[in-house]
Amino acid sequence: MQIPIKYNIRTLFVRRGNTLMTIASIAFVVLVYVGVLSLAAGLRASLGSKGDAANVIVLRDGARAETESYFEKDKFRILSTLPGIATGPSGEPLASGELVILQILKRSDGSESNVALRGVDEVAFLLRPAFKIVEGRQFRPGVGEIIVGRRLAERFPGLALGKQIKLGRLEFTVVGTFDSGGTFDSEVWGASDDLGNAFRRENTYSSVLVRTGSPDEAEALIAQIEGDQRLKLSAETEPAYFKEQTTATSQQFVVLGNALAILMGFGACFAAANTMYSHVAARAREIGTLRALGFRRRSILGAFVFEAAILGLVAGVIGVVLALPLNGVSTGTTNFLTFSEVTFGLRTGPQEMIGGVLLAVLTGVIGGLPPAVSAARREITALLRER
Template identity: 30%
Template sequence: MKFFRELLAVLRVNLSSVPQRIGSALTILVGVTCAVGALVSMLAMGTGAREQQVANVRPDRVILTTKGTRPGQGNITKEEAAVILGLPGVRRNAAGVPIVVFQSMVPIEGRRRATGNRIYFPLVGVTAALRDYAPELHFTAGRPFQSGLSELVASNACTRQFVGFELGDKRLLRGGDWTVVGHFDQGLAQDCIVYADAATLMSAFTRTTYSSAALMLRSPADFDMLRAAVTSDPRLRLEVRGEKEAIEEAFKPLNAILNFVSYFVGTIMAIGATLGAVNSLYAMVDARQREIATLRAIGFKSGPVILAVLIESMLLALPGALLGSVLAWLLFNGLAASPLGYSFELSVTVSLALLGIEWALAMGLLGGLLPALRAARLPVVTALRAI
């Protein structure tokens, strides 16, 4: 109990002197605010990207890819495709046809409206079951592409971000013109995606295999049965992933880059804020040498002095964490971003704000450590002579 009484007494003295050292306190506040604001806003890119990636995920959808390849880079033969259509657990549409979409992906160039920069992203050739597989897809203008024709349909996000995707626009692919005939939305997802007839696309690019296959299960409970059937069939060289797992695997490089950049920038800012806090707290400790020395002279131990300075440091950092999180939300939440050709909106969430608070407290703890030790080791005689 004596320890806590001493701790509260020292802490009361420390906090009561803050208004007299407002300049040092503001230095800590501004530094932590900038560090937390930068970290939260940068991490909001990764959060927004992940929310965008899984916006339309369903537990009854499955992706099949060639073993050892990333989603969209496989080689599923026509023979394997025929076996996939007969797998157990696959849902059928009203006409009794298995809901399986075979995909073939090729790169297509897009030129940004705002900057004119050229970016490549996949053009996805799909088979006829797309509308059954993705009921969230609905056309807002034009019509679906027709099998056997060189036609494209683009999401509305493409028309907003890139030129050359208006209805009737021609896209030159492998020496021939492909016409944009439809625009569509795809539920909550807002990324740019372009579809074409798989057979026509594969013929134009002289391909004989599909990149991947996507199918809908009768029920999520059929996943294990389907995976067992694929694993045990010697004719298939495929891996089975749930839609969410497959998407996370496909976007792992992008997410890794976003996280690295976010934490790198956040760490640099945090180091600067911590060094600023150290200098400010040194000045605050030096300014109250007489008070600390008086407490030490009447029998206060060094432990409560150290802990009181550390708590003071973290309490001074806390408003900066809250302010930095609020500013990040006000300035960046919902802001459109498109690094590396992938578009999404930044998302500042409660979990990111809590992470920012944790970083601020860590900065306060590290920043207060050396000043706390200095306060505890302060020579009593020297301090009592301080003016």
């Protein structure tokens, strides 16, 4: 790069009306792109606890999600005696039978959605070390108390701390909110007997979460469960299960984001191309002069591509800054695999920001390339004749 950078930057500044309009249009593209990426990232983060490969989730054979799985508690008793299951501090098997129920509840904007209620016993918390109470306290079994995922409490007024709510045929009190570091933040947790009673599901579980000593032991346990004809249960490791739940839903947003970015990016490329064409046209004599002074074609090409890249870079940074307020905005949608509400915060992380800036620079460069090539290819004498 022999042509001084300030030449490009100052030129962009001189033609600022034009430059600003182009920057604005590319920045909008970046804003939309980063917004959709943040949606996807937030959703991924909320669904996608990575899980522990030594943990095994057991469902009824054929069921794809806990919400459509149910089986008799007898099977849980058989399960917990299988070899390979780790034991807790007081020697109990680390197997948590859990009841998952969907209940229609109202969001703060008045619309309705299915919220997952999870009935658990004490052992459930031993299996989820990341789980912690954020506000209030842990529920006590037998007295109709529940705790609510942090984000869910924000979006469903009926689930705010201290509220009384009717679930099934019984009244419950919200005594705490919790943070599970992912997947369970969109759920309501209570004692499995209490919730079973409220919905007359005293004799069934939806899933069993089992802890084994190692990923290898987990695989062995899975083989044993699936091989057992009495049980009619299917099992997979926690990471595998979480991944299935996540990809389908968040993938839609990534696809949407990319499709929008490509289409809008084209539009923005046109804007960048138009701007750079006019910059090139207005500076024909300057280009001719530079060439006559001994600058090569490729220096001219480089200078204009660089100018377009700066244009894109500035627009990208502005777009990302505009998108920043989206970070943390709380929203919710339905995971159609589990048919239940997922509440999550938009997440504008470094990856999303870099993605946005890259898109903008790419837009600038692609848009700037044809005018730069045409500038570099013209004959010096023709350039010098231009006004």
